[in-house]
Amino acid sequence: MLQEIRIQDLGIIDESLIEFGPGLTVLTGETGAGKTMVVTSLGLLLGARSDSAMVREGADRAVVEGVFDVPADHPATVRAAEAGGDVDESLVLVRTVSGEGRSRAHVGGRSAPVGVLGELGEHLVAVHGQADQWRLRRPDEHRELVDAFGAEPVAAARTAYETAYAAHARAVTALETLRTAARERAQELDLLRRGLERIEAAEPQDGEDAALRIEDERLAHAEELRQGSSEAQVLLAGSDDSYGDGDDGVIGALARARTALSQVSANDPALADLERRLTEVAHLVTDLASDLSGYVADVDLDPGRLAWVQQRRAELGELTRSYGDTVDEVIAWGRDASRRVLELEGDDDRIVDLERQVAALDAERSTLAGELTEARRAAASRLGDRIAEELSHLAMGSARVVVSVTPAGRLGSHGADEVEIGLAANVGSAPRSVSRVASGGELSRVMLAIEVATAEASGSVPTFVFDEVDSGVGGRAALDVGARLAALATSAQVIVVTHLAQVAAHADHHLVVSKSDDGQVTRSGVRRVIGQDRVAELARMMAGTGSEAALEHARDLLADLGRSIDA
Incomplete structure (x- = not known):
């Protein structure tokens, strides 16, 4: 309260x-x-x-x-x-x-x-x-009034219907989206499949493009590589036909230097350390000469291999121009494309499933719409009786109220019904919508009757x-x-x-809400009236004056209603 x-x-x-x-x-x-x-x-x-x-x-x-x-x-x-x-x-x-x-x-x-x-x-x-x-x-408001009056039975039926209606709408939207996108889906599938076919035909390997680039460089310059490495090896180890006074390379020179130091290093620790370091250098140079010899032996001068490598690089280049900057990215694209193909190919199955789902949900919402209609009709009948009962207390005892629930011809978000409150204000007249038949005063009383009826039904406010x-x-x-x-x-x-004094009594x-002004500011205030003040207010409401006749009329009104002037 x-x-x-x-x-x-x-x-x-x-x-x-x-x-x-x-x-x-x-x-x-x-x-x-x-x-x-x-x-x-x-x-x-x-x-x-x-x-x-x-x-x-x-x-x-x-x-x-x-x-x-x-x-x-x-x-x-x-x-x-x-x-x-x-x-x-x-x-x-x-x-x-x-x-x-x-x-x-x-x-x-x-x-x-x-x-x-x-x-x-x-x-x-x-x-x-x-x-x-x-x-x-507004016809929609008639339906809302019936639904509110119907309380839990109508609310439960409406919730179930609205849930099915929303699920059906979502399924229809998904189905229409898949059907509309069928051409785009087919085009995407064609592009993905062609790409996968090209990749599968080439069978690229992880890191293959980088490895082939290195091999291509080596094969293309094989002769220069062999000559340079061979010359370096000869300078280090000497040539095979070097005898007597021939050049025995850096290795021979280092051997002679070690011999010279070994004869005197025992006399000076510092020189002995230099001899040790010279020995290390000789070993390193010997190993290097051996590695160069192996490199010279392994240099591939095969023109056929070079041609194959260059052709393979060109083949992989076609893939990287279309599907990624590197072979690794091309392979990753292929994996993603395979998954996408499975998704797109599954859309046909999804369409079939959605068609079944749409049909099932359509049947379900039709059934639930029927249940909602029945719940509304039961509530509408009770509401019509309650409104008519209330109108009998509002000087409209002859009024007949019919709350009709008729098919709307389609399923909408609120069901399949059109709801209308009909009023026959006089005996013998056919009920017509209150929106067309009721006068201003009748409409006020009908509205009050509805509010009283629905208020008693809810009882919570x-x-x-x-x-x-x-x-x-x-x-x-x-x-x-x-x-x-x-x-x-x-x-x-x-x-x-x-x-109205008849209501206020x-x-x-x-x-009483009254206003006053001091010539500069207007103020309004509220005060409770009892006794003669209340009589005066009722007189003002009835006659606009505070004459003795108006005051007497106000007192009579209160007396007729059994009301005290001190209320």
Whole structure:
């Protein structure tokens, strides 16, 4: 239950504390006094969109604070605790709107996203205004009303259908994507297969291009390599026909040098060390000469091998120009291409599987749509009876309400049904859509009847706010509207913004919104009226004056309704 709202610098309200009680509370006041700002402030607490224009001129920000009394196990209490709010004996919600348009929310003393206020509002307050009447002019809203009234049976059937519908839509999209891409898939497959055939025919090996490049260089310069290495070997080891005075190369010279040192090195340790080093050099040169001799023997002067190497390099070059900078990259491309080919070849199987899946899901959603239709029809029948019962309390006892559920001719995201609330306002007339047959006053009463019927069905929202839902109603019908609101207030807190004295007279608590100005600033405030003040307000609402006749009329109205002027 809403206990109080504190409003600061919102519209023409500079600061006001409004206390609410159980039962029926009405807010009245002159046109333009600021009654709408009270409803607007409540909307802000429930997550409605904010606007910098809401901030009172000259103020930096507008602040609305609401205090709700909710049980510990109420969904709003649970959600507030999940958001980190402190919920002790009451739940405090705060909404701040800056002059620049920025908005902040606090739940139970903790900062929270504005969206959390909206979630809490669904469990705390149901706000209905004149704009809600336009919902009856939209066929989709008729379906939503039936679904909400149908509660768990309809909700379960609708959830099952929507799940199947979404799965079917996804499968159809996937199938259409595969079919649409069939030509591109075939072209990609052709390119991949040709590439794989070329690679498989060439059978490249890891690192083969680098190895062949080295071999090509060696074979192409084989003669120069042989001559250079042979000459170096002769210079080191001497020629084979060197006898007597012939050149025995560097090795011979080193041998003679060692002989010369060995004859005297025993006399000087320093010279002995030089002899040792000379011996090491001689061994190294001997090994080098031997390696050069082996290299000369191994130099390949085979022109056929050179031609093959160059041809092989050209063959591999064709692959690297198309599939990678190196043979290793070509081989990696081949592995990836093989996997991709398997994927693309599997698309045909996927198409077959998806076709089966689409057919199965289509049958499933059709079955579930039928179950949803049956659940809606059951809910629609009950809702029609409840609305008619409520209208009988609103001076429309002859009205007949038929909530029809008919085939839409196709399966949509919400099922296969068109739902329409039909009204036969007079005996003998055929039901027609309320969007076409109801007058303004009738539409207000139908809307109120619907709200009362659906409210009693849900039973979870503790507070209902009606913003001039009695627009277009007058006379005896206005008394009936007030009586029905008072009846609803026996099981829930009801707050009504009204311009009708016949409605206001039913109130348990009467609040008046008034404005004043000092010639420079206009202010609006809210006060509770009892006793003669309440009589005066009812007189103003009925006659526009405070004449004795108007006051007497107001007293008679309260007396006729069995209401005390001190309410």
